[in-house]
Amino acid sequence: MILIEKLKNWARLLKQDVLMLWFATKNRNTPWVPKAVCIFIVAYALSPIDLIPDFIPILGFVDDLLLLPILIWVAIRLIPNLILQESRIRADQWLIQNQSKPKSNLGFLIVAVIWILMLWLLYMHIKS
Numbered sequence: 001m002i003l004i005e006k007l008k009n010w011a012r013l014l015k016q017d018v019l020m021l022w023f024a025t026k027n028r029n030t031p032w033v034p035k036a037v038c039i040f041i042v043a044y045a046l047s048p049i050d051l052i053p054d055f056i057p058i059l060g061f062v063d064d065l066l067l068l069p070i071l072i073w074v075a076i077r078l079i080p081n082l083i084l085q086e087s088r089i090r091a092d093q094w095l096i097q098n099q100s101k102p103k104s105n106l107g108f109l110i111v112a113v114i115w116i117l118m119l120w121l122l123y124m125h126i127k128s
Contacts, residue, residue: 017072018045019091020084024075027083034078041071043106 021038024030030038045068076084 014069014072016088016091016095017076018042018068019094020087021072021075021079022046023087023090023094024079024083027087030079030083034075037071037075037078039106040110041068041075043110044068044071047106047108047111 018041022042025035025038025042079087
């Protein structure tokens, strides 16, 4: 298998995992700590903007290649197996029916607020 095919397969699996976490957040049996972690991950993953924009060389892909998979791994370890299985089935069905991922306005808001705070802190630092 060539590298490009491996990367495409990895990206597809990552997309499935994010959807699985999305459905885990909707399950009323998901404990509150894993649910909170999943909400953060899903909001960030489905946000139309990144914390570190992709056009920044090397750093732009750190969140996509390292941070997001690590956070997903942590969330999967926190969620009970039965909920994971149900959520994975629902995610697979979603992908078959819709062929697209949902969007997260909350994720957009979180990233936008972080950027605004960073710019404000930079301004305050330069000003002083």
